[in-house]
Amino acid sequence: MTGISALKVDNLHKSFGQHEVIKGVSMEAQKGDVIAILGASGSGKSTFLRCINLLETPNSGDVYLAGEKIRMKRNRHGETVPADIRQVERMRARLAMVFQGFNLWSHMTVMENVLEGPLYVQKTPKSEALEKAKALLAKVGLADRADYYPAHLSGGQQQRVAIARALAMDPDVMLFDEPTSALDPELVGEVLAVMRDLAAEGRTMLVVTHEMGFARDVSSKTVFLHKGEVCEEGAPGKLFTNPETEQFKAFLSRMN
Amino acid sequence: MDLILEYRSQLVTGTVMTIQLALASLVIAVAFGLLGAWAKLSGSRVARRLALGYTTIVRGIPDLVLIMLVFYGGQVTLNAIGDATGLWGYIEISQFVAGAGTIGVIFGAYFTETFRGAIMAIPRGQIEAGISCGMPRQLIFRHIIWPQMVRYALPGFTNNWLVQLKTTALVSVIGLQDLVYNAFTAGRSTGQLFTFMAAAFVIYLALTGLSDIAFRALNRHYSRGVERA
Numbered sequence: 001m002t003g004i005s006a007l008k009v010d011n012l013h014k015s016f017g018q019h020e021v022i023k024g025v026s027m028e029a030q031k032g033d034v035i036a037i038l039g040a041s042g043s044g045k046s047t048f049l050r051c052i053n054l055l056e057t058p059n060s061g062d063v064y065l066a067g068e069k070i071r072m073k074r075n076r077h078g079e080t081v082p083a084d085i086r087q088v089e090r091m092r093a094r095l096a097m098v099f100q101g102f103n104l105w106s107h108m109t110v111m112e113n114v115l116e117g118p119l120y121v122q123k124t125p126k127s128e129a130l131e132k133a134k135a136l137l138a139k140v141g142l143a144d145r146a147d148y149y150p151a152h153l154s155g156g157q158q159q160r161v162a163i164a165r166a167l168a169m170d171p172d173v174m175l176f177d178e179p180t181s182a183l184d185p186e187l188v189g190e191v192l193a194v195m196r197d198l199a200a201e202g203r204t205m206l207v208v209t210h211e212m213g214f215a216r217d218v219s220s221k222t223v224f225l226h227k228g229e230v231c232e233e234g235a236p237g238k239l240f241t242n243p244e245t246e247q248f249k250a251f252l253s254r255m256n
Numbered sequence: 257m258d259l260i261l262e263y264r265s266q267l268v269t270g271t272v273m274t275i276q277l278a279l280a281s282l283v284i285a286v287a288f289g290l291l292g293a294w295a296k297l298s299g300s301r302v303a304r305r306l307a308l309g310y311t312t313i314v315r316g317i318p319d320l321v322l323i324m325l326v327f328y329g330g331q332v333t334l335n336a337i338g339d340a341t342g343l344w345g346y347i348e349i350s351q352f353v354a355g356a357g358t359i360g361v362i363f364g365a366y367f368t369e370t371f372r373g374a375i376m377a378i379p380r381g382q383i384e385a386g387i388s389c390g391m392p393r394q395l396i397f398r399h400i401i402w403p404q405m406v407r408y409a410l411p412g413f414t415n416n417w418l419v420q421l422k423t424t425a426l427v428s429v430i431g432l433q434d435l436v437y438n439a440f441t442a443g444r445s446t447g448q449l450f451t452f453m454a455a456a457f458v459i460y461l462a463l464t465g466l467s468d469i470a471f472r473a474l475n476r477h478y479s480r481g482v483e484r485a
Contacts, residue, residue, distance in 0.1 A: 053388050093390030103381035107403050107481045116399065117389040149481035162385075169389060 004067040006031045006204045007052070007095075007173045012061030014044070014051055021047050022058070023228040029173065032202040036215035036236070039225035040251060045208045046100075048225065049177050052206070053095045054088055057081065065091050066172060093121050096166030100178040102158040104150040110137065110161050111146040117169045129168075136164040140194050156187030163194055174198070176207040212255050216240050224248045260455050263442040267452075270438030271459055277352070277424040277434060278463075281359035282417065288364020293371035307368065314365035320426050322362060327354040327430045355427035363420045370416060374408035375401060407478040414471045418464055435459060 007029040014022040021044045029035050039045040051058040054070065059080055063070045070091055071083035082088045104113050111133060118129040137143050140160040150158050159179055166174055179195070180188045192214055199205060199218045209215060215222050216236045223233040224247075232239060232248045243249045260267065295307035314322070331349045338344040378401060386396040428437035435456055443452035 055384055055388060089390040089392055091390070092388055095388070097385075097388040099381055099385065101379075101381050103379070103385040105382055105385065105400055106379075107407070107478075109481070117391075120395055120399065121390050151481060165385075165389075175388075 005029060005064075006033070006066060007206070008062075008064040009048075009052060010062040010064070012048065012051055012063070013059045014047055014056060015059055021228050022051065024061070025225070025228070025230055027206075027223065027230075029204055029206065031204055033221060034199045034203075034205045034207065034219045036219035036222045037206060037208045037225060038210075038212075038215060038222060038251070039208075040254075042227075043225040044228040045225045046177050049097075049175050049206060049208050052175060053092050053097055054082060055097075063091075065094060089121075093117070093169055094172045095175060096169045096171035096173075097175040097177065098159070098162050098166050098179050100181050102150070102155070102162045102182070104158055104161055104165070106150050109147050109149055110142065110153070113150070113161060114165050114168050117165065122169065133164070133168060136167050137161075139167075139197075140164045141190070154187060155183045156190045159183065159191045160194055163191070163198075167198075173204045173206065176205060176209070178208050178210065180209070180211060210255070212240075212252075224251065226251075259446055259448055259451055263446070263452070266438040266442050267435070267455060267459070270433060270435035271463075273433055274421075274424050274435040275463070277356050277359070277427060277432070278421045280352075280356040281363065281420060281424065284357060284360025285363035285367050285416070285420065288361060289367020289371050292364060292368030293375060296368065296372050297375060311365040311368050314362055319359070319362055319423055320429065323355065323358045323426055323430060326358045327351065330354065351427070351430050351432040355424070355430060355432050359420060359423055359427070363416055363423070366416045366419075367413070370409050370412035371405065373412070374405045377408040378404045403478060407475075407482070410471065410475050410478065414467070417467060417471075421463060421467065422460065 005028045007027075009025065009027045012022055012025045013020065025044075025048055027035065037045045037048065047056055050056040051061075052063055054063075057080055058072075062072075068091070071087060072080050073083040075081045104110075105116070108116065114133040114136060115129055118124040118132065119126065124132075134143065134146070137146055140163055142157060142160055142164070145153060145157065145161075150161070153161065163179075176195070180191050183191065188211070192211060195205070195207070195214070196218055207214070207219070219236050221233065222236040222239050224231050224239070224245075226245075226247045232243065232245050239248070240252070243252055292307045292310060295303040296311075298304060327349065331347065331354075334347050334349070338347060382400055382404075383396060386400050391399075424434060425436040427434055428440065431437070439452040439456040440449070443449035446452075
């Protein structure tokens with residue numbers, strides 16, 4: 001362990017009404033780690049990811065980004081809410097998210113989508129932001145699509161724009177929420193290729209995925225969630241060749 | 257035709273009054289509509305109930321009844337309250353304020369529904385994408401919700417505006433000298449009611465036609481990124 005971890009989640013709980021979806025999950029990512037989060041649907045893996053940047057508010061548990069804790073408090077109804085929304089916004093800007101459904105802003109061009117965060121959240125000077133955005137679009141292979149609207153792109157292209165949009169924020173940690181699940185099979189590869197490049201560059205990434213190959217080959221650590229709890233975790237080499245729990249064995253045989 | 261030229265200043269002032277009324281009440285209606293839509297979509301139960309009460313009551317009562325109620329009843333009520341509490345002295349509500357205010361509040365209820373539907377039509381994921389970039393709430397509203405809300409709202413907005421523009425004709429019953437009032441007065445004093453009503457007909461059609469052109473331009477502007485059929 002070298003100093004402060006890039007991201008640390010401590011004993012996170014989340015319920016929807018009476019139904020507890022996350023039952024005390026902890027996770028720690030060092031700088032450069034790629035953590036693949038696996039699990040059957042309903043295992044709580046997407047909810048867990050969405051609790052990290054507070055798209056869902058966890059009922060309890062702490063999230064630390066580079067050692068800084070996201071401060072929470074109880075409101076008068078006894079619910080957990082952010083103590084300081086400005087702090088949360090600042091943290092979110094360092095935690096870029098890539099969604100299953102791309103979620104590009106449909107009234108903005110590709111370039112405008114990528115520029116939005118740097119220009120209006122980070123207040124980067126326009127020329128600098130523009131230069132960086134061009135470089136990022138080139139990086140995801142879409143330099144020639146800068147003036148297109150999302151509706152005119154394929155799913156794979158839209159997702160690569162979404163990745164460029166996330167990268168434009170210079171995030172400390174990137175959160176991927178099933179980034180290839182909404183794609184036609186022949187488009188999955190181009191998105192995974194970009195993600196492999198990011199991993200190779202040393203980006204810190206949490207990836208909720210159904211892509212076993214990506215988890216096995218790219219992740220530095222794989223976590224298997226089952227019914228809202230960490231069921232099995234470790235180096236992918238060990239986990240995939242030698243699953244210990246019945247649940248993970250069953251999951252792997254279903255996926256293959 | 258000579259008659260119309262002779263009375264053209266009445267027709268022009270009437271038309272100007274109609275336009276002023278329509279624009280003033282539009283501003284009020286849009287403000288009430290945005291407020292109502294915000295209340296209906298807010299997390300506060302009190303706000304949601306207030307908004308529901310507003311749209312239910314206002315949409316359920318004839319415009320004419322409300323206009324007369326506000327003009328003849330509003331002033332009396334306000335002054336009774338002022339007398340009883342001593343908070344303010346004698347207030348006189350002008351016909352223009354009563355007319356524009358009432359029409360604005362009435363159409364605010366329709367705009368509430370138009371805006372609410374438009375906001376709900378924006379995919380939730382696009383708002384989540386803004387949130388997860390660390391965008392503050394008002395930036396999300398200005399950059400993501402507003403431009404798309406306008407596009408989804410425009411057809412309903414256009415419809416509301418046209419009905420609202422025509423509803424201003426009702427203010428002639430409280431003596432406001434709009435296009436209908438002046439045309440009617442001129443028609444009666446010359447005995448040529450048909451001629452002057454025909455003139456009003458043409459003027460209203462010109463106003464709605466011009467609005468139509470303006471809204472088409474707006475629609476083009478706000479449809480960027482969308483496939484046009």
